[in-house]
Amino acid sequence: MLKISKVETFYGKIQALRGVDIDVNDGEIVSLIGSNGAGKSTLLMTISGVNKAKNGEIIFNGEKIQNQEPHKIVNLGISQVPEGRRIFSRLTVEENLRLGAYINEKGKFFSDDIKEVYDLFPVLNDRKTQRGGTLSGGEQQMLAIGRALMSKPKVLLLDEPSLGIAPKLVNQIFASIKNINRKKNVTIFLVEQNAKKALELADRAYVLVNGKVTIEGPGQDLLKNKDIQAAYLEGGSKN
Numbered sequence: 257m258l259k260i261s262k263v264e265t266f267y268g269k270i271q272a273l274r275g276v277d278i279d280v281n282d283g284e285i286v287s288l289i290g291s292n293g294a295g296k297s298t299l300l301m302t303i304s305g306v307n308k309a310k311n312g313e314i315i316f317n318g319e320k321i322q323n324q325e326p327h328k329i330v331n332l333g334i335s336q337v338p339e340g341r342r343i344f345s346r347l348t349v350e351e352n353l354r355l356g357a358y359i360n361e362k363g364k365f366f367s368d369d370i371k372e373v374y375d376l377f378p379v380l381n382d383r384k385t386q387r388g389g390t391l392s393g394g395e396q397q398m399l400a401i402g403r404a405l406m407s408k409p410k411v412l413l414l415d416e417p418s419l420g421i422a423p424k425l426v427n428q429i430f431a432s433i434k435n436i437n438r439k440k441n442v443t444i445f446l447v448e449q450n451a452k453k454a455l456e457l458a459d460r461a462y463v464l465v466n467g468k469v470t471i472e473g474p475g476q477d478l479l480k481n482k483d484i485q486a487a488y489l490e491g492g493s494k495n
């Protein structure tokens with residue numbers, strides 16, 4: 257469904273991605289783990305067209321999408337939940353959700369779509385007139401995911417949904433990601449520093465080090481991998 261081949265992305269002369277190869281198949285949950293600075297966000301921004309790939313190819317359902325305009329990529333069915341959530345803090349919960357639909361002409365069905373988001377995250381229904389900025393971190397993350405769902409994506413790109421969020425809400429958010437995948441048939445590409453959670457959730461996973469994939473395999477296998485345990489699963493306070 258999404259095929260990333262030999263992708264290289266630069267910031268000026270600094271090379272952030274050094275030939276990344278990743279496949280995401282229809283219906284899967286694929287996780288990409290890696291330390292701070294490995295290039296995870298750069299990869300998501302390159303898929304969604306915000307950053308431009310200098311070399312390599314990104315194919316989505318048979319169509320080359322590298323270097324297309326971001327709004328076109330959203331219309332093809334790829335929606336990103338950015339790192340740090342980036343909701344509109346002065347707009348209400350419901351206004352934030354409506355903005356997610358405006359990108360897509362299918363947004364004409366948006367009252368049904370909003371209801372689906374509220375079914376998924378009932379707390380957002382309780383707070384629909386509350387300003388986004390007054391929600392907790394976890395609730396803002398739910399709002400950011402809900403907003404991304406408003407464009408009816410086939411693939412959801414999630415950038416560190418656990419970052420800075422209380423553990424109890426992290427579990428809830430990961431459970432909803434699984435629900436979105438299994439019940440709404442949305443393919444998931446998740447990037448995380450929280451390796452344990454991301455590998456537990458994943459059908460398949462990749463490890464990114466310095467802009468290159470070093471290990472790939474089923475999530476359960478990577479959880480048992482000694483190198484991954486040493487580097488990402490043991491002792492690290494953030495994991």
Ligand SMILES: Nc1ncnc2c1ncn2[C@@H]1O[C@H](COP(=O)(O)OP(=O)(O)O)[C@@H](O)[C@H]1O
Pocket residue numbers: 267270272290291292293294295296297298299
């Ligand atoms: N806007 C930018 N300008 C210059 N360098 C950047 C920019 N954004 C990220 N980088 C660099 O690219 C590399 C990858 O960063 P990033 O994709 O944010 O990593 P991650 O999301 O895995 O923490 C890092 O070395 C980072 O410093």
Ligand SMILES: [Mg+2]
Pocket residue numbers: 296297298339415416
């Ligand atoms: Mg990042």
